[in-house]
Amino acid sequence: MRFLDHREPLPPSLRGAIIALGNFDGFHLGHQAVADEATRWARAEGRPAIIATFDPHPVRWFRPDAEPFRLTTLEQRQELYLAAGATAMLVFHFGAELANTSAEDFVRVLLAERLGAAGVVTGEDFTFGKGRTGNRAALDALGREVGIASRAVPAVMDGGRPVSSSRVREALRSGDPQEAARLLTRPFAIRGVVQHGDKRGRTIGYPTANLSLEHYLRPRYGIYAVTGRVLATGEILQGAANIGVRPQFDPPKELLEPHFFDFSGDLYGQEIEVAFHHFLRGEAKFDSLEALIAQMDKDCEAARHLLSARGHD
Numbered sequence: 001m002r003f004l005d006h007r008e009p010l011p012p013s014l015r016g017a018i019i020a021l022g023n024f025d026g027f028h029l030g031h032q033a034v035a036d037e038a039t040r041w042a043r044a045e046g047r048p049a050i051i052a053t054f055d056p057h058p059v060r061w062f063r064p065d066a067e068p069f070r071l072t073t074l075e076q077r078q079e080l081y082l083a084a085g086a087t088a089m090l091v092f093h094f095g096a097e098l099a100n101t102s103a104e105d106f107v108r109v110l111l112a113e114r115l116g117a118a119g120v121v122t123g124e125d126f127t128f129g130k131g132r133t134g135n136r137a138a139l140d141a142l143g144r145e146v147g148i149a150s151r152a153v154p155a156v157m158d159g160g161r162p163v164s165s166s167r168v169r170e171a172l173r174s175g176d177p178q179e180a181a182r183l184l185t186r187p188f189a190i191r192g193v194v195q196h197g198d199k200r201g202r203t204i205g206y207p208t209a210n211l212s213l214e215h216y217l218r219p220r221y222g223i224y225a226v227t228g229r230v231l232a233t234g235e236i237l238q239g240a241a242n243i244g245v246r247p248q249f250d251p252p253k254e255l256l257e258p259h260f261f262d263f264s265g266d267l268y269g270q271e272i273e274v275a276f277h278h279f280l281r282g283e284a285k286f287d288s289l290e291a292l293i294a295q296m297d298k299d300c301e302a303a304r305h306l307l308s309a310r311g312h313d
Helices: 029-045 058-062 074-083 103-114 136-146 165-173 177-184 289-309
Strands: 002-005 018-020 049-055 088-093 119-123 149-153 189-193 222-230 236-244 255-260 271-282
Touching (some): 018 029, 029 149, 136 149, 165 177, 236 271, 236 289
Parallel strands (some): 119 149
Antiparallel strands (some): 222 271
């Protein structure tokens, strides 16, 4: 799958594409509906299908102090877009230049001249251009002037509300990974490189693979039933994970710490992806190390049961 940069001209073979245009961070049901329309349209006309995204997210540019909210990395998005049938992923690198690009120049200069788009598909509420002055009507009108057709996909409704990244984030922050997975059509997953920690887990019989949370959204702190995927080998592991600041130990340090059942290999330096399936309990500080270990025994037993009952692998 091609990885494209909006600042560079597209290869001739990808000009004339149909572009699904949006942030598409979570790539939830609503985003997938836009992508599906773009890929169907592209196939019907024998054109490449490109799914675009913005990185960093415009909110991060305008509010650099905003708390972490990312649902996927670019690498995760690339895999999701490929699975959705895209020929390529296009990254709009959001910075001062793009933030100050007028709605008219966004269509005339970027979409028409630089990218050579034949058509674009957006959600009905998509806005673009400096000050978010461009909307669906503006895209239609400007597109007609430069030969770009456009289509808008209505919001996917669920329970009387549109499916949105905000709803996914709300579910995760409230400790409901199953609701998040329903809206995403897959579990929320954090990907990272396993780093060396203080190795306290080994001393109490629960070695963990420590991951930094970086810019990911923070789900509710606590213990989860999880699966892990080793990217290099594709191996799938089941386990229980703590995400939070480890109140039992000083100094506090925010980490994702999965313990994988029946696994004795070395994961240091390897990239893994940890998927959140069930919330078990919140973080807690125990009166003794023995009490902590007893609770961890119960957590792992509960995680094993839930993962095996639902057939997670």
